[in-house]
Amino acid sequence: MTKYSINIIICTLAALVLASCYKDKGNYDYRQINEVILKTDRETINVILPDSLKVNLTIEQTQPNPAGFSFEWVLYLSGGTPLQRRVLDTTQNLKARITELPGTYYLMVYARDRNTGVEFQKRLNVSVLTPYSEGWMVVEENNGACDISMISPVDTIFRNIYSTTNSGEKLPAGTFRIPEIKTYNGDQKIYIISPADMIQVTYADFRKLSTFNEFFWEPPVPKPQEYFVNSFDDMMLNDGKIHSRSLNAPAGLNKLNLPPSGNHYIAPYELYTSSTGYVVFDTVSQSFLKLNTSSSSLTPFPTPAGTRLFYLNNIGKKLLYAELNANPKCYAYFKNNNDDSLFAYGFNPSVTNPDLDKTEILNSPGLLSAKLFVGSRFLPHLYYVNGHQIYKLDIPAKTAAPIYTFAAGTEIRAMKMYRNLKTTTDPNNNKLIAVATHENGEGKVYYFPISATGNFTNNTYSKVFTGFNKINEITFKSLR
């Protein structure tokens, strides 16, 4: 390379270096931007179907321009996968008919400044509801047939909602169970059990979806008892036999399977923890077993080393009732095989040594022949019904006493704990018991809030709903 070329290169580089140091005088043509604030007349919206959604939008801006804005209102399903969107309107004030299924949505309004092209947005929360989205479902029987009514959170009673949706068709006489309604993967499942049938209905309007045989690969003789739904584990109990399925599976047909082999008769009580799955009590072997819903098989608990309070694989007593207490602790209530002693066993099925406490209940009037039970999820308490009285069993104190007495002749037909599975921060969640009675030919539903001591607040009920037929079952339906 010649000396001349080198000089040219050096000069060019020097010019570039000097140019990079050139002071930027910053004499640009600055403009004030149009500052825009979107304001709506509503922030959180509940739409009760069938209805339309109206939202008025006002725009506060610092530099109004005749070009104005273009608008787009878009509704998204909250948490939906894949993301679902529907454009509701393209005018400033939204007015659109809502056709979405009940659920939680969010509404976005996009306002684009036509002059600058800058877009502004605002998000609103929308709950799409039906009159039947939330509330106590009440199964009533009259003239040899059953129907469903619902008590809404604002104490409105919707009557005969099943027959209204299903062209006048009623539920069979003796319909006795609507298992706790869970939501899995955005779908809320409602099963209705009668002595010789089990159906599934839509969560939005209780339209009948399927009948007993459709649940099974090989349907058994129908004698349904319970249907438990937890996470992706479904467990159905028919005449003491378990029929299960795991929803944690590839897409495709997924029905309830044949029961586990062996001579079992499973007690109809739900014990489920996320780490162990379903724990069931076999009344034949008088032992607890673990259920694998995928393989539809039962596994006994191993015998822990050393001397324990009791062994889940060898209880040797008759089960009265079992329920989850403070998760993962479970309580099971037994009577001995001579029907003259009562016991409460506390255990955690997920650990090597499951036994936690064993209590011989000394004084518990009416527990041996009790027919309805509800366990506390906070305290070592069991509520049970005998005759026209509700009792509270305090396990550590080993005693039970009536905490509410209805008028003589009252038949207590159902008793459930209020569990709001959607809004667990609900102050009444697990702290209110609903009781259905039959009094002088009339069905009634009472709400009993529970105080910190476990007794009913002020020793009485807070609300009562009347005018029902004979009530067979009550179940709370949470929002999806």
Added chain:
Amino acid sequence: MVKHLKHIYLPVFLILLVIACKKSELTSYTQPDMIYFYKDHYLTNKDSIVYSFAVKSNSLQADTIRIPMRIMGVAAGHDRSVHIQAVADSSTASPEHYTILPTTVKAGEFTTNLSLLVHRKADLKTNELRLLLEIAASEDFLPGVYHSASSPSMGGGSVRFPVRINDYLTKPLNWDTFMTFYFGSYSQVKYKLVIDVTGRTEFPNSGDDRLTPSEMTYFGKACAYYLEEYNKTNGTKLTDETGQEITFPLL
């Protein structure tokens, strides 16, 4: 020399720059038309087929096996023929056991199926015969992909395809990888029981007619219950061809 070089570099550099900016045209397929056996990764029998008359009706004397094929190149405006032949020194089946039916690729099509007619002969009761099919050059196609393994994202191909033919129960190709979870270890007696109970001979775990885990669990449990009842009724445990007691894992 150095002085001249800069006069060469600069124009060359400028020409390269201009060429780099030129839009490249799409190239078309310029190879001869070819065809190959297509291997769908998710099909159990993508690499070979075992055909057993034992799982068919006793009256069935011949059946047609279809083997998927794909072309390389573009579709033509007319039907084109494919030449398939048996590789004699790698086959034990004789022409009385099979007929290779004429195979054509229809106008406008990119795929076809080879149709192989297999005949039920007495010797298949005791012997499994092998037939190695091979794509030979024809007027329309040359043999295509000689061997390409399939993957989850891409199918494979080959110009040869082995077929085994028999008339006794043959262990399904996906027994050890899929069926074993529901039926346990293989035996001919167990497979016969499975066929009797479920009414099925094939249990695909891929493809459009694949079975779900839920349904396979049902089949497994149904077989276990059947065996339990069989053993109880007969007062003895059912054993397989080697004398081993038959069991099923799902109970």
